[in-house]
Amino acid sequence: MVTSERVDRASVGLRSERGPVLLAVMLSVGLVAIDSTVLATAVPAVVRDLGGFTQFPWLFSIYLLAQAVSVPIYGKLADLRGRKPMMLVGVGLFVAGSILCGVAWTMPALIAFRLVQGLGAGAIQPIAMTIVGDIYTVAERARVQGYLASVWGLSAVIGPTLGGVFSDYISWRWIFFVNIPLGLAAAWMLARRFHENVERTVSHRIDYAGAVLLAVGGSLLLLGLLEGGVMWAWDSPVSVAVLVTAVVLLVAFILVERRAAEPVMPLWVLGRRVLNSANASALLVGVLLIGLTTYVPLYAQGVLHTSALVAGFALAAMTLGWPLAASLAGRLYLRLGFRTTMLLGAVIVTIGAGILLTVTAASSVLHLAFACFVVGLGLGFASSPSVVAAQASVDWRSRGVVTGANMFARSVGSAVGVAAFGAVANSMVAASVGSGHPQLEHLSGEVLAPAVHSVYYGAAGAALVLIVAVAFMPNHPQRDQPAEASS
Structure with a gap:
């Protein structure tokens, strides 16, 4: 290799x-x-x-x-x-x-x-x-x-x-x-x-139609997920129109990519085990990241009654654990393989999510920060090797495409996480105080605590799905023959 x-x-x-x-x-x-x-x-x-x-x-x-x-x-x-x-x-x-x-x-x-x-x-x-x-x-x-x-x-x-x-x-x-x-x-x-x-000897044909369909369809999809339940109700005509239009444009994008000489997102990206596992893992990492970055500071301030600065540093514990694990992950996947290293990370993420569930209103902010640190360690072991494995499975001509697809999957995961966790938290609050409740950050700790805990349960569920996603990663990915060259 x-x-x-x-x-x-x-x-x-x-x-x-x-x-x-x-x-x-x-x-x-x-x-x-x-x-x-x-x-x-x-x-x-x-x-x-x-x-x-x-x-x-x-x-x-x-x-x-x-x-x-x-x-x-x-x-x-x-x-x-x-x-x-x-x-x-x-x-x-x-x-x-x-x-x-x-x-x-x-x-x-x-x-x-x-x-x-x-x-x-x-x-x-x-x-x-x-x-x-x-x-x-x-x-x-x-x-x-x-x-x-x-x-x-x-x-x-x-x-x-x-x-x-x-x-x-x-x-x-x-x-x-x-x-x-x-x-x-x-x-x-x-x-x-x-x-x-x-x-430069080959004359390249830019896939303008595919680029426009992906940009507009992707924007509408993310817009619908980000603003659904916020700017407009999920069952409102605006929400339905945005999401349906997004789906139609993305289906048209797939049809265009099947015929394009040099597609902006070649469909072979969806047909390889290593790439599917890497992209599914990236999507779930996006879900977990948005769940923590949005709701951990909210819990620290609204339930544990810390300052905004202290809440920020509690969340920073996750971002400190990530690079520590990422620097060690390289040594592990060279010895043990990619799947083994990523599975270790996914299990650690699940343990960290479990620790989050033990945080209560009587807990110290250090308890919350420790849970974030453990999750960060797991994400470092699970995320970094997936990008390296995806890149190693293709040659120079396709490395940009697979890297872009991986990061796009993480962005979609973040948007999905915003929508899903927001819906869960708001439904819990509505069950407690009624449908006309104020914004989450203005709620009392007694109401906010169970709502955010429901998000932590969702994060734990996403961590378990992450274990399944990384289990499909080959332990020692081999570079595929460049079928993409003809795409």
Whole structure:
């Protein structure tokens, strides 16, 4: 496998200095990682300045939508045009969106500029992982995955801290302006140190119809899942129209992909055991992540009566456990295999979810943080190897596609988790206080505790399904013959 990977790198003419390129990739990932935590702590300051309290959830939804639907498209373009130009496009869009967000004059303007940021993030995340897959062998990636995961761990601490400092002492606008030097440094290092010579002799045909159908259909699907039960009732005409239209467009997308010369999402991605297991695992990881990131801080503040800062650090325990496990996972899957390592992770996630169920109103916040840490350890063992296994099963020409598909699955999982957990929590609250109840964050601890516990039961169920999903992963995936080359 290592030999074939070296052939891959030679075939695209990589002449890169791997250390500087890895640093540039880590800086690029840091842009997205910090952004995922820094804005939440600054929302009160943003609302005080711009108004639009009822609109601010769209700051997160529009970003998620743009990122999710663009990920597979960027993945395919990276296979056709090369990693470097697409990564530079992503960093450029993210920095441009950050500048625009920093000078936004109204909440609608800020929401629109967050869309630009999301389009940039949609390129950065999958292509960063693809570049790592190009320049490092499977054995080397065992170490490098830990470096990338550590970026998220540091961001879990740095993001909320920066958000609080900028909001309280300078201006919330600096949470966006801080991305400028990071983005420029990453782009400069990529431009100077990352060199690839993508084969240009073949005339590529861009699958515009597939890209449009996927973008619009995927956006409507995620929109329906994110806003169903929030902006409109699940059984309302708007909800039905959005979800039905999404299904029709996605069915049309599949039909178009069957005939496209170079489909943006080749259907062979759905026909391989290793990819199906990796993508199913990513979807369930997305479900678990959104359940924790949404409801753990809510439980800490509303039931355990901690401050927002303490609640944030309780959740950060999960993000600290993840990189620790990811750095160890590489050594394990080289010795024990991918399936064994991922099964270990899924079991640890289930144990962590079980510990969450033992947290009560009388518990210490350290009890809650420990449960999050255990879940984070499990996710590190389960998630990182799945991406490496998926990448190792294809050659250079398809690595961007499979990486993009994996991250798209995680985004869909997050949207499904928002819808499912929100419906469960709200139904529990409605059973206690009636249908006209206030927002969850305004409920008493006595009402909130059983509602959030129902979400923890859902997370435990998702963890059990994760065990089943990873059980289908081959222990030692082999690279398939490149049938995708003819797709």
